[in-house]
Amino acid sequence: MKLMDxxxxxxxxxxxxPLSRFTFTQTGGPAEFLAFPKNLTExxxxxxxxxxxxxxxxxxxxxxNLIIRDGGIEGLVLILTKMDEITADExxxxxxxxxxxxxxxxxxxxxxxxxxxxxxxAGIPGSVGGAVFMNAGAYGGETEFVIxxxxxxxxxxxxxxxxxxxxxxxxxxxxxxxxxxVVVSATFGLEPGDKLAxxxxxxxxxxxxxxxxxxxxxxxxxxxxxxKGHYVGPMIIKAGLQGKRIGGAEDSMKHAGFIINVGGATxxxxxxxxxxxxxxxxxxxxxxxxxxxxxxxxxxx
Numbered sequence: 577m578k579l580m581d582x583x584x585x586x587x588x589x590x591x592x593x594p595l596s597r598f599t600f601t602q603t604g605g606p607a608e609f610l611a612f613p614k615n616l617t618e619x620x621x622x623x624x625x626x627x628x629x630x631x632x633x634x635x636x637x638x639x640x641n642l643i644i645r646d647g648g649i650e651g652l653v654l655i656l657t658k659m660d661e662i663t664a665d666e667x668x669x670x671x672x673x674x675x676x677x678x679x680x681x682x683x684x685x686x687x688x689x690x691x692x693x694x695x696x697x698a699g700i701p702g703s704v705g706g707a708v709f710m711n712a713g714a715y716g717g718e719t720e721f722v723i724x725x726x727x728x729x730x731x732x733x734x735x736x737x738x739x740x741x742x743x744x745x746x747x748x749x750x751x752x753x754x755x756x757x758v759v760v761s762a763t764f765g766l767e768p769g770d771k772l773a774x775x776x777x778x779x780x781x782x783x784x785x786x787x788x789x790x791x792x793x794x795x796x797x798x799x800x801x802x803x804k805g806h807y808v809g810p811m812i813i814k815a816g817l818q819g820k821r822i823g824g825a826e827d828s829m830k831h832a833g834f835i836i837n838v839g840g841a842t843x844x845x846x847x848x849x850x851x852x853x854x855x856x857x858x859x860x861x862x863x864x865x866x867x868x869x870x871x872x873x874x875x876x877x
Contacts, residue, residue: 579609579625579652587622588612588658595648595873598655599639600701602794603843605648605873614658616729616760623758624733626652633731634872635758637706638678641797646843647874654758656705664689670724672763675705679712682764687778692769693722698778699785701797705759709752710870711745715781720745724765728757735760748801748868790828793836799850800833801868808865809833815856822849847871 582589589611595604609631613619626633632651636642639655656676662685664671669691673682679702683694696717700707707719708726723745726738736757744751752759785791800808812818812832820827824841827849828834835849854865 579629579631582611582621582625585621587618588614589622595636595639595644595653598636599642599644599796600794601643601796601837601841601843601846603646603837603841603846604644605646605843605876607649607653609652610655611652612655612658616659616735619654619656619659619729619758619760620733620735622652622654623729623731627731627733635705636872637675637709638701638703640701640703641706641710641712641869643796643843643846643869643871645847645871645873646876649873656758657703659760664691666690666768669766669768670763671766672761673704674761675703675708675759677704678702679704679707683778686764686766687771687774690769690771690774691766692774692777693717693766694764695774695777695781699782704762708743708759708762709750710748710868711750712748715784718745720750722764722766724763726752726762727760728752728755729760731756731758740765788831790830790834790836793828793838794841795828795834795836796846796869798833799835799867799869800853800865803863803865806861806863811857811861811863812853815853815860817853817856820849820852822852825849827853843873844876 592606593610594606635654659674659676662673662677664685666689671686679697679700683697686694696715711719723740809832818832819829823845824839825845826838828836
C-alpha cells in the first residue's frame, strides 16, 4: 500500500504542500505528504500506515508556536484542525475538546458553560493538542493547571488515556514530547463561575495582548523561554537588538520577545535572527536563551 492510496478511502491527503500556508509565521518548506484526518478512524489509519511503510510522522497542530525550516518535512505531516469538537459538561464542571480545536474556542465554550479556569487561554492561538504538548500558558495560567486527563494515540496505533499526573507537565513541557504520542483530546477540570465575570477576565487578558503584542504581523508568538531571574524582552532591548532585521524577519518594536514577518521572511531569516539574539545575549549578559518556539524540519538544500 502507498500513502496516497488512502485518498481512495476518502482521507484528505496531499503531496508536496508548502507548509507556509499553515504556519503563523507564513514561512516553511513543503510537507512530503500532508493529511487532514476528520475523525479517530482516519487518524488511526494514517498513523498505522506510516508505521507500516516506515515513514516519518509529524503532527504540527495549529502551527502557531512553530518554525518549520525551509527544506520542509520528510514523510507524513498531520494537521488535526478538522477534529475540533468541544463538549462542555456543566454538571461535572469539565470541558472536553478534540486536539484540533482552538484553545481560544475551548476557553469560550467554558465561559458559555459558566466554568472558570481557562480564561488565560482566551487569546492563545494554538490548538488544544498543541497547548497540551507545549503546556501553553499566559498571564499566570498554564494548561497543566486545568488538565484532568489527556487521550492519545500511540505510534503503535493504540488509544490510551493519561491522567494529569502521568502527563508529567513542566515549563513548556509535557510527557508526549518524549513518547511521540498523538494527542487526540483533552478534558479540562474547571470550577463553576459567573459568566459575566469570566467574560470580563477574558476580555481583559485579550486587551493586554492587543496592547503589548504585535498581532498585526505574522509571528510565532513568544520566541524564547524565560530564563530564571531574567526577562527576555528587556535584555534584548539593552543589547540594542530590538528592531534588528534579517531578511524579512524583525525583532518586534512592540514586544522584543517576538520576531515578526515584515514581508517575505523565510524560516532561515527567523533562525538567523534567533541565533544572533542568543549569541549577543550570552555575550553581554552570560545568559543562555532557550527557544520556546518549536523548530522542526530540514534545512533547504
